[in-house]
Amino acid sequence: DVKVTQSSRYLVKRTGEKVFLECVQDMDHENMFWYRQDPGLGLRLIYFSYDVKMKEKGDIPEGYSVSREKKERFSLILESASTNQTSMYLCASSLQGLEETQYFGPGTRLLVL
Amino acid sequence: DQQVKQNSPSLSVQEGRISILNCDYTNSMFDYFLWYKKYPAEGPTFLISISSIKDKNEDGRFTVFLNKSAKHLSLHIVPSQPGDSAVYFCAHLTGNQFYFGTGTSLTVIP
Numbered sequence: 001d002v003k004v005t006q007s008s009r010y011l012v013k014r015t016g017e018k019v020f021l022e023c024v025q026d027m028d029h030e031n032m033f034w035y036r037q038d039p040g041l042g043l044r045l046i047y048f049s050y051d052v053k054m055k056e057k058g059d060i061p062e063g064y065s066v067s068r069e070k071k072e073r074f075s076l077i078l079e080s081a082s083t084n085q086t087s088m089y090l091c092a093s094s095l096q097g098l099e100e101t102q103y104f105g106p107g108t109r110l111l112v113l
Numbered sequence: 114d115q116q117v118k119q120n121s122p123s124l125s126v127q128e129g130r131i132s133i134l135n136c137d138y139t140n141s142m143f144d145y146f147l148w149y150k151k152y153p154a155e156g157p158t159f160l161i162s163i164s165s166i167k168d169k170n171e172d173g174r175f176t177v178f179l180n181k182s183a184k185h186l187s188l189h190i191v192p193s194q195p196g197d198s199a200v201y202f203c204a205h206l207t208g209n210q211f212y213f214g215t216g217t218s219l220t221v222i223p
Binding site: 004033035040041042043044045048056058059090092098099101102103104105106107 | 116117119145147149154155156157158159162164202204206209210211212213214215216
């Protein structure tokens with residue numbers, strides 16, 4: 001059973017703080033993804049990574065950066081959190097090809113005050 | 114600009130009847146489409162997929178139809194069951210980018 005875990009279910013931060021969202025998968029998947037989910041906008045891809053130290057911008061990378069130092073861990077970084085980054089953040093992983101099934105974590109609900 | 118549109122935010126269907134969820138897309142390169150289901154407080158889970166070389170894919174009660182000329186995708190669930198009540202997202206892999214729709218909340222009434 002694939003397991004994707006996210007470090008926090010709920011997080012409250014202040015504007016301007018640096019925020020780290022961590023994601024870990026235990027199935028040796030090559031690809032990892034970060035999405036945000038907002039009402040009326042669905043899931044939007046922020047960044048993805050197809051290998052250690054590799055990253056690709058998604059649809060909405062502005063205001064975010066990512067880090068993948070180890071295969072199983074993919075971090076999303078908000079360098080200076082803003083209120084418009086209040087959202088549900090979902091991490092996912094997939095085995096190899098981008099068309100393969102993505103397995104999602106439970107999500108982190110981030111509130112930026 | 115929304116690349117993938119699910120124009121019905123919600124749908125209610127009687128148990129045992131057919132549920133039809135629709136999705137329209139704009140881009141057309143190498144195309145692969147996926148449907149995900151999401152329950153509250155959980156991450157989405159994969160349901161079914163289809164590549165652009167096919168026009169139909171079936172898996173048990175779930176069938177996905179692809180109309181490339183209309184750039185339209187639909188998911189049929191038959192018979193619908195109360196456990197199918199969830200939010201359904203269609204996703205479009207085009208080039209090396211994923212685009213998800215806004216979701217359709219399906220309620221199956223017992």
